[in-house]
Amino acid sequence: MLNWFRRKSKPEPEEQVQPTVVEETNKSQDYLEWAKTAFQNIQQRKTEEQTSEVQENQEATQTLEAEKIEETAIEQTPIQPAWLEKSDRLEQLQEIAPDDTPKLDEEFVWSAKILAQSGRKAEDVSAEEIKWLKKLRQGLNKTRINLVNQLKSIVGAGPLNKEAVLEIESLLLQADVGIEATDEIISALEKRLKEEALPPDQAIEYLKEILREILDRPLANTNNQEFFPQKNYLNIWLMTGVNGAGKTTTVGKLAHMAHESGYSCMIAAADTFRAAAVEQVKVWGERSQTQVISNNTKNADPAAVVFDAIVAAQSRSIELLIVDTAGRLQNKKNLMDELSKIRRILDKKAPEALLESLLVLDATLGQNGLSQAKVFSQAAQLSGVVLTKLDGTAKGGIAIAIAQQLNLPIRFIGVGEGIEDLRPFSSYEFIEALLNG
Ligand SMILES: Nc1nc2c(ncn2[C@@H]2O[C@H](COP(=O)(O)OP(=O)(O)OP(=O)(O)O)[C@@H](O)[C@H]2O)c(=O)[nH]1
Numbered sequence: 001m002l003n004w005f006r007r008k009s010k011p012e013p014e015e016q017v018q019p020t021v022v023e024e025t026n027k028s029q030d031y032l033e034w035a036k037t038a039f040q041n042i043q044q045r046k047t048e049e050q051t052s053e054v055q056e057n058q059e060a061t062q063t064l065e066a067e068k069i070e071e072t073a074i075e076q077t078p079i080q081p082a083w084l085e086k087s088d089r090l091e092q093l094q095e096i097a098p099d100d101t102p103k104l105d106e107e108f109v110w111s112a113k114i115l116a117q118s119g120r121k122a123e124d125v126s127a128e129e130i131k132w133l134k135k136l137r138q139g140l141n142k143t144r145i146n147l148v149n150q151l152k153s154i155v156g157a158g159p160l161n162k163e164a165v166l167e168i169e170s171l172l173l174q175a176d177v178g179i180e181a182t183d184e185i186i187s188a189l190e191k192r193l194k195e196e197a198l199p200p201d202q203a204i205e206y207l208k209e210i211l212r213e214i215l216d217r218p219l220a221n222t223n224n225q226e227f228f229p230q231k232n233y234l235n236i237w238l239m240t241g242v243n244g245a246g247k248t249t250t251v252g253k254l255a256h257m258a259h260e261s262g263y264s265c266m267i268a269a270a271d272t273f274r275a276a277a278v279e280q281v282k283v284w285g286e287r288s289q290t291q292v293i294s295n296n297t298k299n300a301d302p303a304a305v306v307f308d309a310i311v312a313a314q315s316r317s318i319e320l321l322i323v324d325t326a327g328r329l330q331n332k333k334n335l336m337d338e339l340s341k342i343r344r345i346l347d348k349k350a351p352e353a354l355l356e357s358l359l360v361l362d363a364t365l366g367q368n369g370l371s372q373a374k375v376f377s378q379a380a381q382l383s384g385v386v387l388t389k390l391d392g393t394a395k396g397g398i399a400i401a402i403a404q405q406l407n408l409p410i411r412f413i414g415v416g417e418g419i420e421d422l423r424p425f426s427s428y429e430f431i432e433a434l435l436n437g
């Protein structure tokens with residue numbers, strides 16, 4: 001079982017690849033071979049799974065046939081022939097399990113390259129990881145096309161003159177990287193390119209390094225470099241953010257990820273303000289096969305829902321409790337008071353739990369989203385950010401501004417509305433998808 005929270009998604013420092021022009025052709029050949037091996041392994045595993053499914057299905061059919069024969073002997077009533085039932089079942093099976101293995105295309109090779117560079121083995125790579133990397137790359141298409149392709153051509157053209165600096169500045173600002181981060185990136189680039197004339201490939205590698213360093217900087221303040229729920233322990237993740245940011249969707253996607261990674265999980269539906277909110281959470285609970293603790297009375301106290309959820313989680317040895325909250329109340333003060341109250345209940349009633357407070361930010365809002373963070377920070381004592389909707393925007397540069405200005409690590413990113421469209425954030429994969437996509 002793949003633990004998504006603990007997947008190795010960046011190279012060890014000594015594994016960092018520093019390509020030179022001469023080596024590049026050989027490397028591409030190697031990566032292609034690596035991708036082919038990974039593809040064959042995925043196909044083989046899929047075939048094995050299907051074979052065992054068919055076997056199980058046959059066994060079940062045989063049992064059914066035997067039962068039917070017994071029944072017929074007793075009742076002597078005409079029944080549907082067993083062969084007909086068998087073919088119905090196979091059809092059903094095909095309908096519910098379409099062939100969704102990723103194709104061996106350019107995107108597959110790109111994803112394989114990222115995994116190979118992270119020190120992974122072609123034998124261990126799963127179809128789900130390839131699918132995710134493909135999605136991440138597609139999700140960042142808009143930002144890449146608008147910003148990065150132009151940026152690459154300027155930075156790759158050699159030492160920066162004044163004109164080039166101005167161009168880079170305006171490109172970064174358009175992608176919502178923000179003034180402060182833009183200044184920092186440009187002065188680092190200028191300094192290095194003045195010292196030595198770097199060939200285009202190395203100039204881009206250096207730009208990537210600068211961006212990764214900014215994204216990883218907030219990790220220095222945390223003692224949780226990798227972000228995963230501790231096994232056999234109660235972890236509580238409080239999700240906050242303005243309305244429409246993607247909190248509830250993120251709660252559902254996280255519950256799904258926890259479930260498929262082998263954690264026991266529960267959701268607290270603490271958005272009691274909006275009538276349809278609890279129903280929405282319940283739908284996500286069903287999709288992710290996760291129990292939802294809720295209170296259907298109108299305007300129920302969200303802190304009471306959280307209290308009930310803590311008690312339930314403790315008594316059932318739940319490992320991850322995810323708390324969905326409201327994004328809008330009568331006014332902002334009420335919302336912040338409510339969040340503070342939820343936070344106090346969590347601190348008081350589950351002092352032993354590992355508590356994380358995540359702000360869900362909509363990437364399409366760009367810089368506008370950042371001012372919200374300060375308000376939430378006080379009420380919920382934020383420890384990280386979930387960045388959603390990167391697929392719908394050319395403002396993907398906001399990730400850099402978040403790390404630089406809020407000094408909060410980005411823990412997850414969302415690139416679509418589907419249940420598998422949210423995964424842990426890796427600065428390495430993110431920057432590769434932006435600059436090497
Ligand atoms: N394209 C895209 N849409 C997303 C993503 N995440 C969430 N959404 C959509 O954003 C909309 C709002 O999401 P919700 O999860 O309901 O947002 P919320 O923060 O819970 O909103 P309130 O409950 O009103 O506070 C929904 O239509 C989601 O499908 C994403 O990563 N990409």
Ligand SMILES: [Mg+2]
Pocket residue numbers: 247248249271277324325327
């Ligand atoms: Mg919601």
